[in-house]
Amino acid sequence: MSARPEYPQTPLTRPTRRPERFSYDKHRIHRLVDEALVSHLAFEVDHRPVVLPMTHVRIGDDVYLHGSPGAGPFRGLERAPANVCLTVTVLDGIVLGRRYFTHSVNFRSVVVHGELGAVTGTEEKLRVLDALLEHIAPGRARDCEPPSRRELAATGIHRLSLAQSSFKERTGMPIEKDTGDTDGTEPAGAWSGVVPVNLAFGPPQSTDPAPPPDYVTGYARPHPGAARAHA
């Protein structure tokens, strides 16, 4: 049996603290990127860092970002790629310890370092837009009208490789013995535990008289087919 495939650790992706919380497992990285609806892209403008929320989709070992070609992070990319960092975070729980110090949050995150470049070919742009619609609402692409030539020109698609990426998570209960100030027994005090956090999807809102399709009424993240798609 071979080991699960991993992305290599590099100077940019190596843990600086708590290495036990990191992973380079491709499946875990892909699954989290596929589950998340929003990511955050950091880039530089006039030597200052800027971070903005994005929608994204993964195809294989690449993440694609969607946005107007005139928007801040994407300007000039058709001339030269830029160094960026993309972070995908899913909050899983609020960790309430007995002491101030043992409060935390449960989360999963993927941090990607690399060069962001513009996708210019019509076929690749269409392929990414298909995947993006399927990422947002699996089943959606076949129901919708594809972009016109003018719409396609007004749509920016940008590629970032996952080659330099890492996964990090915190799970489980508060760690009361981690403070260095106790004798190994749990301190008395407040109730301790975790409040689980999930995304919830409300009843669809529409001005459309037709009933919504199943992928809308049964909306869920990760979507029910995701485990199979990644098996």
Next chain:
Amino acid sequence: MSARPEYPQTPLTRPTRRPERFSYDKHRIHRLVDEALVSHLAFEVDHRPVVLPMTHVRIGDDVYLHGSPGAGPFRGLERAPANVCLTVTVLDGIVLGRRYFTHSVNFRSVVVHGELGAVTGTEEKLRVLDALLEHIAPGRARDCEPPSRRELAATGIHRLSLAQSSFKERTGMPIEKDTGDTDGTEPAGAWSGVVPVNLAFGPPQSTDPAPPPDYVTGYARPHPGAARAHA
């Protein structure tokens, strides 16, 4: 009646696109920062942008970030503040248009530009930690044991002013007339509408035999007292 207080527009916070979606209203900025449990901090390491998830709390016109003083974004701050960008994003809905081009997401975000500096005074650190616990779970601080001297020294608290911040949002239904490719009538095609997105909080998990306090069983964002606190 005076106008609602606003933060000034500056070269860093001025909109580059869709100015109608921006606001500088202090109340809206404060409310979103107070509602969100996670924010994303961008900073530079060796002239490259990096973005990491954070927990935060607002006090007045400042945001405070919590993290180990040894963690990437915080190293060296006790010697000199660093240029950073902090973004708070809340996803409110998935916008499904009839056409590929009219898909979008409803969201609210705050983007803050400024200098991040270390908070070193014991009293200010304690005041921020009180506020941080109340931000995460209102009612929590009085139930918990405050940090020891050793724990306080191991806790990094860092301050960022909201003076250069902007609010942006997208709300409502898909905009089918926005494509430039229609004659002003809605195109036929797929069901269109919005899937609302919210955070949901599950039943508390604990190894504690005592029942959880009310602020845990009734956990909600924004918390029920928030509107009153900001009135």
